[in-house]
Structure formats: structure tokens, C-alpha cells
Amino acid sequence: MTFDRIGVVGGGAWGTALAQTLTLAGRDVILWARESDVVEDINARHVNRTFLPGIDLDPRLKATHDLADLGTADAILLVAPAQHTRTVSATLQPVVSKDVPVIVCAKGVEQGSGQLVAQIVSETIPGVRLAVLSGPSFAADVARGFPAALTLACRNEALGRALAEQLGDRQLRLYWSDDVVGVELGGALKNVLAIAAGIVDGKGLGASAHAALVTRGFAEMRRLGKALGARPETMMGLSGFGDLVLTAGSPQSRNMSLGRALGQGETLDAVLSKRVAVTEGVYTAAAVARLAAEKRIEMPITDAVHAILEGRTSVDNAIADLMKRPFKAED
Numbered sequence: 001m002t003f004d005r006i007g008v009v010g011g012g013a014w015g016t017a018l019a020q021t022l023t024l025a026g027r028d029v030i031l032w033a034r035e036s037d038v039v040e041d042i043n044a045r046h047v048n049r050t051f052l053p054g055i056d057l058d059p060r061l062k063a064t065h066d067l068a069d070l071g072t073a074d075a076i077l078l079v080a081p082a083q084h085t086r087t088v089s090a091t092l093q094p095v096v097s098k099d100v101p102v103i104v105c106a107k108g109v110e111q112g113s114g115q116l117v118a119q120i121v122s123e124t125i126p127g128v129r130l131a132v133l134s135g136p137s138f139a140a141d142v143a144r145g146f147p148a149a150l151t152l153a154c155r156n157e158a159l160g161r162a163l164a165e166q167l168g169d170r171q172l173r174l175y176w177s178d179d180v181v182g183v184e185l186g187g188a189l190k191n192v193l194a195i196a197a198g199i200v201d202g203k204g205l206g207a208s209a210h211a212a213l214v215t216r217g218f219a220e221m222r223r224l225g226k227a228l229g230a231r232p233e234t235m236m237g238l239s240g241f242g243d244l245v246l247t248a249g250s251p252q253s254r255n256m257s258l259g260r261a262l263g264q265g266e267t268l269d270a271v272l273s274k275r276v277a278v279t280e281g282v283y284t285a286a287a288v289a290r291l292a293a294e295k296r297i298e299m300p301i302t303d304a305v306h307a308i309l310e311g312r313t314s315v316d317n318a319i320a321d322l323m324k325r326p327f328k329a330e331d
Ligand SMILES: NC(=O)C1=CN([C@@H]2O[C@H](COP(=O)(O)OP(=O)(O)OC[C@H]3O[C@@H](n4cnc5c(N)ncnc54)[C@H](O)[C@@H]3O)[C@@H](O)[C@H]2O)C=CC1
Pocket: 010, 011, 012, 013, 014, 015, 016, 033, 034, 035, 051, 079, 080, 081, 082, 084, 088, 105, 106, 107, 108, 137, 138, 139, 140, 276, 277, 278, 279, 280
């Protein structure tokens, strides 16, 4: 198994950062972008001013507007946002031959189905060889070549190991795992909790409240993970705890910064109208709150974020409601 030619589907910040890293590592990379101006920007000017401004891209990186150009790839990275994965992967299906692995890089839960991205892809591309890449990684950091460590999960351990060894390099250290659900779930859930952490920050509630929120948020991640068959050590690892620490701890996160703005009194519509970037936690919150209710898993912070985003409660009331819950044994 050799993965020399890599197709990347999605010309947002993360797709571009991964394409850049793999190009610099000597892979032959072709990036599909939905927006023709992004394709032109990458090919003609070697930048992606729309989604990854301020970073020079390697001139060897080529972009295309035609998914069929990815037909000769040895592996495909799927980096479309979670809510658009079903449409994009259905369009990709005729292009993917049966032994080419598809590596899911998005982080979210689909609102209509409650499914994680890998589940969507296995439905839309039957028989696909699936892997998931997730962990703490801001696109701009990775594109600049700063060190990062992520987890690559695949049920076929030999394939997962081969992908990790060949797609990783000295800037991007990849660990492998066979816990696909656990790795995906951490990345999806932490986005919602990062919104909550941002709200705490935006309200100026202090570092103690922030630490309490992140810790109890992590308890929610572990609880849902257990119910869905994720391994506890996966939730403790890079794609779970690691990504929660990164995203809930830095305003560089789109989810955290959205929460911050809400905490400072801005409306959701006002925040979203100012950005082109996707803020996955906004959409995943509703899906996870519903999943938790169906499975009778207690996720009060996630529920509070969902209620705030839907305008069913105010930030102040949500905080008061969380604090007046009955005392209980720590789990
Ligand atoms: N930006 C980051 O630092 C990281 C992002 N991710 C994940 O990667 C995924 C993609 O995020 P980014 O690359 O950051 O995106 P982005 O926020 O930079 O750009 C938005 C992306 O959405 C696409 N898009 C918008 N409307 C669409 C539609 N109707 N159909 C298909 N695609 C559409 C755009 O073409 C663009 O690729 C998300 O799930 C995100 O959570 C994961 C790790 C790091």
C-alpha cells in the first residue's frame, strides 16, 4: 500500500492546510474546491485568501473544480463540513474506486440523521475503505508547519497504520487507532463544549468557571462516548481530551470565539453573518442534544448551549440553571 497521490475534497481552511502539509512532504496532491475563485487563487497565486488568508502555499499544490480529477488518487481526504458531507460524498462516489481509502477529516454530527460523518460516507459510498483523522489542530498552525499530533482511526489496523506512517511527517505526528467512533465523536462533541467555554470567557466568569466547565464538559463527552461504544482511552486521547483542551482554550477556535461573542451579548445571527468559516458546534449541538435525550444520557452543558443557540434561554438563565442543579457524586 503506497499513498503517493492524494486527493483532498474541500478547499476550506483545513482541506487547504492538509493539502499544503502533504505537498511539502513530497506527495502529489490535488485539491478539489467548490468555489472557482478558490481554485484560481491556489493555482494562479498559490494562496487561499477566502479560507486561509496570510499563508503562502507551495506552488506544487494544484486545485481543481472537477471531482473527476481525483480519480487517480491513491487516497482521498474528505474535508467538507459535516452538514454538507452527504451531498459531497454522493458526488464523489463514482470517482472512488473500491480499494482507495477515504479519510474523513470533518468534525460534526449531521442534524437530520444524528449520524457521524464516517457513517454518512459509508452509506453514500458503499464498501468504502474508511478512516478518520482527528485531533487538536488549528488549520493555520498546521499550514505554517508548526508541530501537531493527531489520531488516524481505521477499523482495518494494517490500513490505519500504513496511512498514519505515510501521511504523517516530522511536522504532523500521526498515531493510529481502530476506535473510529471514539475518534470521531471527540472531535464533534468538543465543538459544542468550546462554544460553552467561549460563553464563560465572554461573560468574564473567570478561570475557575472555565476549568469547571471544561472538566464537566469532558464528563459529558465520556458519558456519550460510553453509550455509543467509544473506548474511554480514546476519549482521554488526542481526538477527545486533546482537542477539547485546544478548542475550549483558545479564541483562535471558531467555536470558542462564537461562544465568546454570545457571552458578550451578540446574537447568533450577527456572529454568523460576519463569517465565511463554518462553526460546526452550532449545528452539532442540536443533533447531540437530541441523541443524548434519546439515549437518556445527561448532558446539561450541551443542552444549555443548544437552548441558547435556539433562543429558548438567555446566557444568564442557562448559567443560573446549571449552577442550581442538585448536588451529586462526581462521575
Ligand atoms: N479549520 C480548522 O482549523 C479545522 C477544521 N476541521 C474541520 O474540517 C471541516 C471543514 O472545515 P474548514 O476546512 O475549516 O472549512 P472553512 O470554514 O474554512 O470553509 C468552509 C468550507 O465549507 C464549504 N462549503 C460551504 N458551503 C458548502 C456547501 N453547500 N456544500 C459543500 N461545501 C460547502 C466551503 O467550500 C469550504 O470548504 C469542518 O468539519 C471542521 O470542523 C478540523 C480540524 C481543524
